[in-house]
Amino acid sequence: MCGINVLNFDAKEFVAALDAAQGAHLDWSRKILRAAVLRTDLCADVVQKNAHELCLFGQFLESHNIAFNALHAERSKQLSHVHKQMHDAIRNIAGPISQGLPGKEQDFDLFERTQAELLEHLAYFKTHAIHHYTQVDNLTGLPLRQRLEQDFARKRPTCQGQLALMFIDVDHFKSINDFYGHHIGDKVLQHLVVQTHNLLAPGQSMYRYGGEEFIITACNVPDANTAHAQAEFIREFLNETPIIMESGEALNISVTIGIAIAQPQEPLEKLIERADQAMYIGKKQGRNRVICAPTEESIQLLNDSKTGASKFSGSSL
Template sequence: MNLFSTESKSEEIVHLYIVIAIVTVISFLCVGLAAIFIRLNRQLNTEIKARQATLAELRENERNLRFITENSADVIWTMDIESGKFTYVSPSVYNLRGYTVEEVMAQSVEELMTPDSAERAFNSLAESITRWNSGDHSDTRRVTEIDQPHKDGHLVSTEVVTTLHANSQGQLTSIIGISRDITERKKSEEAIRNLAFYDPLTTLPNRRLLFDRLEQAISHARRNEGRLALMFIDLDKFKPINDQYGHATGDKLLQTVARRMQRCLRETDTAARIGGDEFIVLLPEISNRDDVLMIAEKIREALNKPYPNINSNELHISACIGIALYPEHGHTEKQLLKNGDSAMYQAKESGRNCVWIYQPEADVIAEQETQLLRLNWKKAYESGNDQIDHEHKELFQLAAILINNAMEKDRYHEAFDHAFQALHDHVVQHFAEEEKILAAYDYSDLAEHTKLHRELIDQVEHLYQSMRAEQLSMGSLIDFIIDDLVKGHLLKKDRKFYPLFRQAHKQH
């Protein structure tokens, strides 16, 4: 019995040890699992906190981005390349164009920008896509100036910066763009341009812009066998007015001159102020001299009208206009400018307030056919008195006949004698009639003018006697007719009394 009892107790002890061992192992396992759980729990909490921090940062960034896009003066937008439709437009588009986001996203290309701007935008986009497809992904950023219609009807000048974006497969999917209002910048650029190319007082083109347009006009005329004209305009009696009434009045007068001048011109013409009271008008396309003279006379008459002064009294000025024609008077800018300036000074020397076309060699033109030399009468030579003008025209004709007969004197001696006698008689008769007319108008320089007539008649008599004695030099005869009679007297000295007739016409 005792033995059995002893064995039973031994088994119980063994069982107890086994249980204790199992419990111990389980305890150790539980402790290990608890440690692992605690560690995992700590890691999880750390990750949760990190994720929460990341989400909070993302939400903050989203708020900041939304604040920027909604409050930026620039318009931020995205567009799907395939459909060409906006996928996002920032609310600031309303401030830029007066349209809501919904209205803009529903607009067509024609409503988004002007045709010229659309062409620039599409060309820029096509270039970027072509470079991308060819493997060049280094630069997809483009800057384009776009004119966008505002809801109230005016155009808004914008600078649009675009960047291409692709998906993970490298396929282009969208465009991100920023549109910025550059209206004020454009105004500043225009102001700078105006300073460079326009006269600040009259707003007319300045010398620099005129020369640029003249160069283009000459090139165009040369290619198309066309013609053009330059008018040099200098104001008479401007300096005394400027000195007497001050620069403010002088400036106002110049501004009025500019406006009157422009009203006489076509849209394609250019009136430029080149300094002081000097102007140049470019007529890039003309048909004939008569058209140029008509415009020049229109300008002269417009500038000759009274100018209201700030003190209620009227101011009076006039203008001398010299004209150079392409290609007759030059094929280059330099030649035309030089000859136009010379024509203007010829106008001044002829009595002011007149139009003068440049005439090389006192308007004597060499002919190669039936007529060796010709004197051309111009409308600009008219005095305003019908009788004097008629006699001057006849004198031109008789002088031309005599010159050409002089060239053929040896072959047609009788015709030369007859032509000389006709000119002699006409000069004597004309001078007498002219003196009567000037006396009737109380011309103050009549005595001096009569003296000039007598000197010219004496020269004619001397030449006539030399002809009779067969001692006449053809060179001296032609020089007298051209330099003394026509150029020196009719076209210069006589012009001093032209204002008498113009003034008389005004009073009537």
């Protein structure tokens, strides 16, 4: 099962704040160099033991800790450690300088190394935050269409059984937005994603396709009946799991799901189109149901049988 991070992670804000924090760090570095050259005293936020927490960059790390961990928890720890090491090196350098003495070469080497590592970590996080913004939905934390296309191309050759695509649409979503407001509409989508994602099995991934539409891909499905049963389980679970609003009111939601089983060499666009059409049929039939799309082969067989029946009924036998 793919990971999910429903954090309402604002990648644009994060990148802007990261750029500002990096600028503050460079200003701090210039201040250190100026003090070393002119032999002036360094500020308290440089020589204190918790200087790494007092500087503007350290405050940025603390205030954006959740975002850093969401992007890469282990690398976030490394960034914090390197930042502290860099401040420790500067504090060791500042002592002799304040007494008019040269600092130790190993302290300066440590400062240069840790500063280079810090900038390398920042470049990594900025790249991945931009990647997050372009491929991950800010509201739900789900991957978007671009990731769906990439994953489909990667998974399809290795899929042992059938590959099923479920097209999920929230029933009466516009009415929910109109009556309760877009804030509640967003809560509905987040609720649906969290509840549905908890039901996914290995080999299944969920994507936000647009608006109130979501897609689940399920690899290694034995047959269409199994895919239908899995989708029906999701539909029933959501039907029985209302959102409890701040007022205490329970808001029930329902979904209509269209399913299509990928045919040999079938493009993703065509597969999505068939699942979407099946979902639309479900809407027309009253919503809150699961509909399987027929394959082109089964449609042809049905048409052939109808043609044969027509010929038989028109014969003189």
